[in-house]
Amino acid sequence: MRNYLVLATILLATACALPGGADVGNRSYQVTAQFGDVLDLVPQAAVKVDDVPVGRVDTVRLAPDGWSALVTMTVNGDVRLPADAHAYLRQSSLLGEKFVELTANDTTKPPLRNGATIPLSRTNRNPQVEEVLGALSMVLNGGGVAQLQTITQQVNLALNGNEGNVRDLLSKVDALVNHLDAHRDDITKALDGMAKLAKTLDDRKTQITGAIDGLTPGIAVLAEQRGKLTRMVDALDQLAKVAVTTVNQSRDDLVADLKALQPTLQQLAAAGQSLPKALQVLVTFPFTDAVLDDIKGDYLNVYLQDH
Structure with a gap:
């Protein structure tokens, strides 16, 4: 020794x-x-x-x-x-x-x-x-090999009788991967856009923090007035129900009134420009603008005789 x-x-x-x-x-x-x-x-x-x-x-x-x-x-x-x-x-x-x-x-x-x-x-x-031999020794002594055997057995049990479902799943996964690969440029652009957005938000985090801090008092007031706001919304709901009920109940009368007004409105529409001209003559009767142009001098005498 x-x-x-x-x-x-x-x-x-x-x-x-x-x-x-x-x-x-x-x-x-x-x-x-x-x-x-x-x-x-x-x-x-x-x-x-x-x-x-x-x-x-x-x-x-x-x-x-x-x-x-x-x-x-x-x-x-x-x-x-x-x-x-x-x-x-x-x-x-x-x-x-x-x-x-x-x-x-x-x-x-x-x-x-x-x-x-x-x-x-x-x-x-x-x-x-020494490290390579140590890793190889662990595998050969049953560590990795035993685990690999267990995994193989469990995979066989899972696939037994489900070959069709697994094949269909793999086909769908393949279609999904192909679809993602076809749109990889769009995905890349979307990720780049998200990166730019994140950078913009990070650059403006001071303003965002200030805005959130400014909203805090308003949110606190809304929280305090929550009961009143709830009652107001309930009152508006009741008003809407009453309005709907009133309209439904008066619907027949309203339709009848509109039908009664229909002839009058049709005649007014048919009168066209005649109605404004008639109103113009009415306010100047009996001396319309056309009559005044035919009178000589500064004065005009009118004699009315009652029969």
């Missing part, structure tokens, strides 16, 4: 101080990457770009948040990386050593400066062999 402990100590010390590494030149710069999990990454591990060694790992330490790791690397100064570079934890082979791979997505952006930090959002790692 002691020999195994000594061997493990020697291996750990060797892993923590790997000799050699890429040539970083005289104009090297340092970059720090924040990883959620660095596994067994050690100092002096390789730093690569497109599988070409360009640097080495200097230190691996715990981040101030206590949940992530900070990996400080030295990179050859001739390697130009953009400011939005990504860092990934890779493995040289199935059981090989770990290394950090830096990717240059957009070389047109400003370069990554000395002392820059690649945040946690731009770092990641590959699944480990």
Whole structure:
């Protein structure tokens, strides 16, 4: 047992101080990457770009948040990386050593400066062999397989005898999907319109809040007057009932009066323009406008004789 402990100590010390590494030149710069999990990454591990060694790992330490790791690397100064570079934890082979791979997505952006930090959002790692074997072990030991068998049995029981209904349901679902796909432009426009409406409402939330606050006193008054409003509506309902009853009861008399007026109205309509002319002569009788034009002088004497 002691020999195994000594061997493990020697291996750990060797892993923590790997000799050699890429040539970083005289104009090297340092970059720090924040990883959620660095596994067994050690100092002096390789730093690569497109599988070409360009640097080495200097230190691996715990981040101030206590949940992530900070990996400080030295990179050859001739390697130009953009400011939005990504860092990934890779493995040289199935059981090989770990290394950090830096990717240059957009070389047109400003370069990554000395002392820059690649945040946690731009770092990641590959699944480990242990994790894959552990997941496979859970499936092979009955976890996933047993669940898959149960699901298959339940699906068979549900479909047994209902094939026609399921086929009809699938046909309707297919028709629905095709209909939605045919109107996807309209749906997109509707969603865009809703987004614009939501943005407009958000921009005017102060005015909307003010309007709602202004309505509050009025709503309170309406709530206080609810009893009176209810009585008023009931009174209007009674008035409407009385009016309807009165009209129904006087309907025959009203129809008879209108029929009696019909001849008079017909004669007035037949008189046409004669009635206004007759009224014009009546107010000036016996000296109408036509007679006055035929009289000479300023005075007119009229003699009336009673027979």
